Amino acid sequence: GAVVSQHPSRVICKSGTSVKIECRSLDFQATTMFWYRQFPKKSLMLMATSNEGSKATYEQGVEKDKFLINHASLTLSTLTVTSAHPEDSSFYICSARPSINEQFFGPGTRLTVL
Amino acid sequence: AQSVTQLDSQVPVFEEAPVELRCNYSSSVSVYLFWYVQYPNQGLQLLLKYLSGSTLVKGINGFEAEFNKSQTSFHLRKPSVHISDTAEYFCAVIAFSGGYNKLIFGAGTRLAVHP
Numbered sequence: 001g002a003v004v005s006q007h008p009s010r011v012i013c014k015s016g017t018s019v020k021i022e023c024r025s026l027d028f029q030a031t032t033m034f035w036y037r038q039f040p041k042k043s044l045m046l047m048a049t050s051n052e053g054s055k056a057t058y059e060q061g062v063e064k065d066k067f068l069i070n071h072a073s074l075t076l077s078t079l080t081v082t083s084a085h086p087e088d089s090s091f092y093i094c095s096a097r098p099s100i101n102e103q104f105f106g107p108g109t110r111l112t113v114l
Numbered sequence: 115a116q117s118v119t120q121l122d123s124q125v126p127v128f129e130e131a132p133v134e135l136r137c138n139y140s141s142s143v144s145v146y147l148f149w150y151v152q153y154p155n156q157g158l159q160l161l162l163k164y165l166s167g168s169t170l171v172k173g174i175n176g177f178e179a180e181f182n183k184s185q186t187s188f189h190l191r192k193p194s195v196h197i198s199d200t201a202e203y204f205c206a207v208i209a210f211s212g213g214y215n216k217l218i219f220g221a222g223t224r225l226a227v228h229p
Contacts, residue, residue, distance in 0.1 A: 004157075006157075034216075034217070041224075042221070042222070043204060043219045043220060043221045043222045044158075044204070044219045046216060046217075046218070049216065091155075093157055093158070095158075095217075100146075100208070100215060101146055101163065101165050101208075103148075103160075103217050104160075105150075105157040105158040105159075106157050107156055107157040108155070108156065108157045110155065
């Protein structure tokens with residue numbers, strides 16, 4: 001199957017700083033990418049849909065000014081957690097959809113805010 | 115709106131025993147159905163998917179699932195599990211309604227295989 005990478009895999013930062021997470025589709029183009037958040041022992045919660053060349057579509061309850069999404073090209077989407085706080089600590093997973101019936105996931109990024 | 119219910123949060127089973135992980139969905143429109151597996155601290159790997167056609171779908175690692183439209187179910191089965199099958203399993207659905215095509219996940223089922 002297609003490969004989706006995320007960088008970094010793990011990040012620890014101080015409260016109040018911003019953290020950028022990159023998501024790349026390595027061998028296919030994706031006009032749409034998705035960002036999910038997963039709490040320990042919980043399911044994946046869709047945060048937003050990232051659309052290449054346009055604004056992201058955020059799910060209800062997700063602060064768009066807190067979680068900035070940029071889909072700069074057909075192979076790259078970034079999620080920036082601004083002014084991070086300990087409650088933002090989580091496992092963030094991106095995915096990309098080369099076609100409507102396939103969706104591939106990145107390996108995830110573990111964010112820890114001290 | 116679509117939703118996915120995984121009826122069991124945890125399923126303990128002995129090695130080489132059969133297992134069934136249950137999944138029910140709610141949608142008034144046509145759907146695509148998926149099962150994903152997640153190993154600790156990793157992303158999700160697709161096990162199998164139902165798009166159309168035969169209701170019995172075979173996936174990787176010996177897993178299979180059956181789509182039952184009348185019962186709105188998509189249960190995952192394996193006739194004989196291994197220790198390495200211990201992981202979290204997620205059922206997911208995409209429903210099609212005027213462009214509404216987000217992949218929505220169930221709460222997950224933790225499969226614990228014991229020797």
